[in-house]
Amino acid sequence: MPCTESNHSPKMTAPSNLTPAAPQEQRFLVLFDFDETIICESSDDAVLRALPGQQLPAWLKNSYREGHYNEHMQKVLAYMAEQGVSKDSIHSAVERIPPNAAFLDLFQYLQSNRQDFELVVVSDANMYFIETWLKHARVHHLFRKIFTNPASFDASGRLVLLPFHSHLCSCCPDNMCKQVILRDYLAARQKERGGARFQRVFYIGDGANDICPSLALGPQDTAFPRRDFPMHKLLMEMQQSQSAKFRANIVPWVSGEDIVDCLKKIMEES
Template structure:
């Protein structure tokens, strides 16, 4: 399964005693989407600007089929390689993407409470983009897992993208069901934790594909949809939803909510 374990290298003022940085029994799990959640735009759009003309030709843009975005991006990356876009250019384009407002403050807060929060990324982007950005921002060590599509450079210098998994969910694109990822992760972690489940699960996202995983949340859990983005609008339309819904404009809004929850202990 294409996931990565946490890199413990301290970059964002990591705790001085690494052995105390991540105890086994954190009470809360925080799941982050990546595009337009951790970063303030789509990483795919940002990388396209590394092309000589800074945009895709119409024939390639128009080749996209609904539910087959991963397949489309494979074609985009192949085209970029044909146009001579280098690994350095792609790396630079990803590293320059700005974080979403308040996001780094949220991560600083979560780092200062690592004894309580376990963090993971669940994204339909790809491993190369996500790890490049997180490492550049100095926050890679905060995330125990990254669930995303495999992406790596081959011997010819082309960034090769693969689907994450196959599934039978009719709501999700063919390469990724985030609810399947969430359910399997929760079950696996509970087993690893000797049967202890997380007290609460928090899901932070923005897009339509962030709805499916939130359907697995319970009454104690919270969905954080980015305000006025597709996830927020779709949640507002839902008749029945088990979890709490807290829209956010800035990472600071999420910090405020998490502080209140921690005070309830």
């Protein structure tokens, strides 16, 4: 489905009496990627529209090195500051990114079943973009945790981006392994929950870097890859390979409705 910009702000009406506190008995953990999953495009691409020419010069585009995207975006943000792009312009560009089809309906469903679902974002974008968008869409309160690269404006008005962590995984970008994040989070939450594990884990993504965390899922869990995007294509290749062992269920999605339909069936069976 093509990404089209709407004149209407992507917002979900949230009851004013909601509190961030989540009950301990939530049975299911839902992890979301951000770029091209919650939102319909890359937030890094969207903010380039705030540039005077709305695109990067060739020398900067060509400076990208495979596996070092975070480092590349640090240069991009520095260049934007040099070109006089303001914090307000970046903020507005992020707020204008439309959500993916029916994802606000998905969040409405998850909000109405908050006693069952704990929500987390795991993204290689950055904290400023993600929090700006989620707050504008009025869904920030639904998420217990956001794992992403730190980013904040310095005194000169430049958005400074940092890597999330270092790791030893050879499959992932140098600044983030989502499987390490997922495994550490599950272990920490099990301890906080008095030893209780989540009954099921759901991972919703689109990109190649969403494969690694999906490999940590078990047979009761579900990977939701965006149909015909890299995550989906790679999972299909893994399924066809006799040597690959992928344990989780795979449910491709085109819109948030596909995910809601699957979650409703699981809720009925549980």
